[in-house]
Amino acid sequence: MQVQYSLIDQRPAAKVEAVCLSHDIQLLTYGTLAGGLLSERYLGKAEPTSRAELNNASLSKYKNMIDSCGGWGLFQELLVALETVTRGHGCSIANVATHYVLDRPAVGGVIVGCHLGVAGAEHRGQPPRLQPRIGTHGARPAHHRWCGAALA
Numbered sequence: 190m191q192v193q194y195s196l197i198d199q200r201p202a203a204k205v206e207a208v209c210l211s212h213d214i215q216l217l218t219y220g221t222l223a224g225g226l227l228s229e230r231y232l233g234k235a236e237p238t239s240r241a242e243l244n245n246a247s248l249s250k251y252k253n254m255i256d257s258c259g260g261w262g263l264f265q266e267l268l269v270a271l272e273t274v275t276r277g278h279g280c281s282i283a284n285v286a287t288h289y290v291l292d293r294p295a296v297g298g299v300i301v302g303c304h305l306g307v308a309g310a311e312h313r314g315q316p317p318r319l320q321p322r323i324g325t326h327g328a329r330p331a332h333h334r335w336c337g338a339a340l341a
Contacts, residue, residue, distance in 0.1 A: 193220040194296065196227060196267065196286050197254055206295040215297025218290050222301060223251035227286040232268045236261040 190209065194201045198220060209216055222228065224247035231237075243249045255264045271282045278284070287299055 190214055191217045191219065191300075194218040194290050194293070195221050195223050196271075196289055197223050197251065197258065197264075201295075202293070206293065209295035214295070216293075216295050217298050217300060218296055219300040219302065220247075220251070221287055221290045221299045222283050223254070223286075224248045226251050226255070226264075227268070227271070228283050229272070229281060232272055232282065233265070 190205070192201045192205060194216065195218075201216060201218075205216070208214070224245070225231075226248065237243050237248075237252065243252055255261060268282060271285045274285050275282060283301075287301065290296055290299055
């Protein structure tokens with residue numbers, strides 16, 4: 190089953206995961222990097238508001254989700270926590286965000302897309318680089334604040 194799932198979008202955790210586990214179904218997720226918002230590119234940056242900054246439907250969709258789940262300030266707290274985790278592992282925020290989803294009990298795989306021809310799609314041509322195991326414990330307090338706001 191293919192679903193949108195990320196540190197920002199936790200909807201599958203509510204019921205879908207349990208159904209999948211009880212029927213031995215694995216999830217194939219997309220939106221794991223929130224169109225690139227879950228990356229160093231947006232760490233410490235001002236909130237994007239213009240059409241030029243949110244130059245595709247995916248970015249606009251994920252930015253709307255951020256707005257409805259606590260706002261840009263809380264999202265920045267999450268990015269800072271994720272960046273702290275990266276320091277001990279020599280990896281990127283995208284790696285940590287991907288590992289978070291891959292570590293969910295019903296997730297079998299993650300689709301990481303690329304918008305061809307879109308400026309800022311820097312990961313094109315770079316091989317996927319996931320660490321064997323990344324502990325995300327350092328990001329948990331910020332993630333719990335994010336999830337609390339998202340569920341409110």
